[in-house]
Amino acid sequence: MTEKERNDYFYVCSLIEYIARETLNHRSDIVKTIGKEGIEKLLHDAEVDHCLSFEQVSDEVISYYGIEQGNFDTVTGCKYSVPSFLDIGKLYSIMIEDCANSGEEVQELT
Template identity: 80%
Template sequence: MTEKERNDYFYVCALIEYIARETKNHRGDIVNQIGEDGIKKLLYDAEVDHCLSFEQVSDEVVDYYKIKQGNFDTISACKYSIPSFLDIGKLYSIMIEDCAKPGDEVSELMKIFSSFISDEISNFNTDLYYQNPNYLEWSYREGKLLD
C-alpha cells in the first residue's frame, strides 16, 4: 500500500466512524448502506475531501446514501474517556492494511467494519480499544475475542 493509499484509508475509516457516531448506527450498517462502489468513491475523493471538514463530508454522505438515525449510541452512556474518531479510524486502517490481500482492501474494509470486532471496539466502556492492535487483528481473524 502506498503512503497516499494509507492516508486515504485512514481518512475513509475515520469518516465512517464519525458518521456512525453522528447517526448512532453500527459501523457495519454504515458501510453496507454506502456499499462497495460508494466506499471506492470515498477513497477516490479522499485526497480532495481532506480539505473539507468532517462535518461537511459526513452531511453529504448521510444525505446522498440516505443514512437514517439509528439507536446504537456508544457515546452518551460511556463512563470513560472516548477515543477520537481519528484514533479509531487509524486503528481500522491499520487492520485493513495488515489483513487485506493486495487489491482486496475495499472488501476487507467492509468485512472488518461488519464483523463482531467493530461493535466490540465501539464499546467504549471496555478497554478493548486500548489493547494491542495485534490482539484486535487476530481476534478478528479468529472470529472471537481471544483469551
Template identity: 50%
Template sequence: MTEADKDDLFYVCSLVEFIARKTKNKRGVVANRLGVDGFAKQLKDAQVNHCLSFEQVGEEIVDQYKIPQGDFESVENCKYDIPSYTDIGNLYCIMVLDCAKNGDEIETAIKIFTSPISDYISNFNSDCYYQNPSYLEESFKAGKLL
C-alpha cells in the same frame, strides 16, 4: 499500496466512524450503505475531502447514501474518555492493511466494519479498543473475541 493510499484509507475509516457516531448507527450500517462502489468513491475523493470538515463531508454522505438515524449509542453513555473518531479510524485502517490481500482493501474494510469485532471496538465502556491490533485482527478472523 502507496502512502497516499494508506492516508486515504485512514481518512475513510475515520469518516465511517464519524458518521456512525453522528447517526447513532453501528459501523457496519454505514459501511453497508456505502457498499464497495461508495467506499471506492470516498477513497477516490479523499485527497480533496481532506480539506473539508468531517461534518460537511459526513452530512453529504448521509444524504447521498440515505443513512438512517439509528439507536446504537456508543458515546453518550460512556463512563470513560472516548477515543477520537480518528483514533478509531486509525485502528480500522491498521486492521484493514494487515488483513487484506493486495487489491482487496475495500472488501476487507467492509467485512471488518460489519463483523462482531466492530461492535466490541465501539463499546467504549470496555477495553477492547485498547487491545493490540494483532489480537483484534485474529479475533476478526475467528469471528469472535478470542
C-alpha cells in the same frame, strides 16, 4: 500499500466512524448502506475531501446515501475516556492494511 492509499483509508475509516457516531448507527450498517462502489468513490475522493471538514463531508454522505438516524450510541454513558473518531479510524485503517491481501483492501473494509 502506498502512503497515499494509507492516508485515504485512514480518512475513509475515520469518516465512517464519524458518520456512525453522528447518526447513532453501527459502523457495519454505514458501510453496508454506502456499499462497495460508494466506498471506492470515497477512497477516490479522499485526497480532495480531507481538505473539507468532517461535518460537511459527512452531511453530504448522509444525504446522498439516505443514511437514517439509528439508536446505537457508543459514546454517551461510557464510564471511560472514549477514543476520538480519528483514533478509531487510524486503528481500522491499520487493521485493513495488516489483514487484507494486496489489492483486496476494499473487500476487507466492506
